[in-house]
Amino acid sequence: MIHLTRSWYRYLYIFLVVTLLCLSMGGPSSEAFTPKNLRKMIPDEGMKVYFIQLKSGEATFIQLENGEGMLVDTGSKTSQKELIRFLSEQQIEHIHHLVITSQQEEFMGNFELIADLYEPQHLYYPFYLDDLFTSLELTAQAELHPLIEGDQVTLDEACAIKVFxxxxxxxxxxxxxxxxxxxxxxxxxxxxxxxxxKKVEKELIKRHDLRSHILKVSDFGSTNASSEAFLEEVDAHVAIIFYRSADTIEPEVMERLESSWMDVYPVKKHGHILVVSQKEDYRVFVLPS
Incomplete structure (x- = not known):
């Protein structure tokens, strides 16, 4: 499996700097190493999952192989400019699927703006929020999908959502x-x-096969979640942690994640995290915002 870690990038950066210094001695034609050059390494093929760096809250943009775009959560209102800037930089004109995982402000703070600007065709949310979404005029053009444990949604030939x-x-x-x-x-x-x-994590362990390659860490890295038993069951290789204003990642949680042999990427520290899945393997890229 191809997996580019933070250490890999650090060594690559040092190697390139040394190489460029050597080349510069022979003439002025060498090209500086920049984030723009790093983006050239990103393959065109595969499903792309962008964990977006926001001031507060969660938002993940997924570019499916069939060309459709999916946004999971919309971040806090305080992160509105960063979210729209990211979508503009990626030249996103339409969001086909919009997933809202919670009614908390850090997850759907920019819902109305996104629904208005990008007119999602499919809207997914926890089943108990059905009254809320059916009452909103902005969702009139969207097909509504209230989700409950056991549901499965096919997105394209190779991609699906399994609801736990x-x-x-x-x-x-x-x-x-x-x-x-x-x-x-x-x-x-x-x-x-x-x-x-952790209470729900115990139930998930009993009821589902949780094994996953990439884990979006629960509750912004607080000690309320990410139990040792849960992390062992998931057995992920990569952990992504979003940021909530006034919060810091608990050292105890970081220790548990790293002890589970995961590469941990807090978006506040690193920037946007891109995972490119090519069905049989994946690659991780750190994209400074």
Whole structure:
């Protein structure tokens, strides 16, 4: 499996700097190493999953192989400019699928703006929010898909969503009712965990095969989630952590993630994280914002 880690980029950077210094001694034609050159390494083929660096909240843009775009969550309103800037940089004109995992502000703060600008054709959300979304005028043009444990959505020939949560019996805790799903592309699996706590993690372990290559860490890296048992069951290679204003990633959680032999990428530190899935393997790219 091809997997580009942070250390890989550090060594590559040092190698390129030394090489360019050597070339510069022989003439002025050498080209500086920049993020733009790094982007040239990104393959054209495959499904692209961008974990977007935002000031606060979560948003993930997925470019499917059939050309359709999918956005998972819209971040907090305080991150509106960063989200729109990213979509503009990627020349996104239309979002075919929009997934909202929670009604919390950090997840759907920019929902109305995205629905207005990009007119999604399909809107997915936890089943208990059906009354909310059916009442919104902005969703009149979209096909609504309330999701519950056991649902499966086919996105294209090689890609599907498997819904693990919420269960029919809801929790009193808002964060424990968020949508948990696995995005499957060929042999590669991405696990999106919303903000569920250790309590829900125990239920997920009992009820589902959680093994995934990429883990979107629950609840912004707080100690409420990411138990050792859960991380062991998921057995991921890469962990992505979004940022919420005024929060810091708990050292205890970072220690558990790294002890599980994961490469951990907090977007606040690294920028946008791009994972390119080519069905049989994947590659990770760090794209400074």
């Amino acid at each position: 949560h919420p269960q029919p019996r809801l929790s009193l805790s808002l964060q424990d009712n968020s949508l948990v799903f696995q995005l499957v592309h060929g042999d590669q699996c991405f696990l999106f965990t919303g903000t569920v706590s």
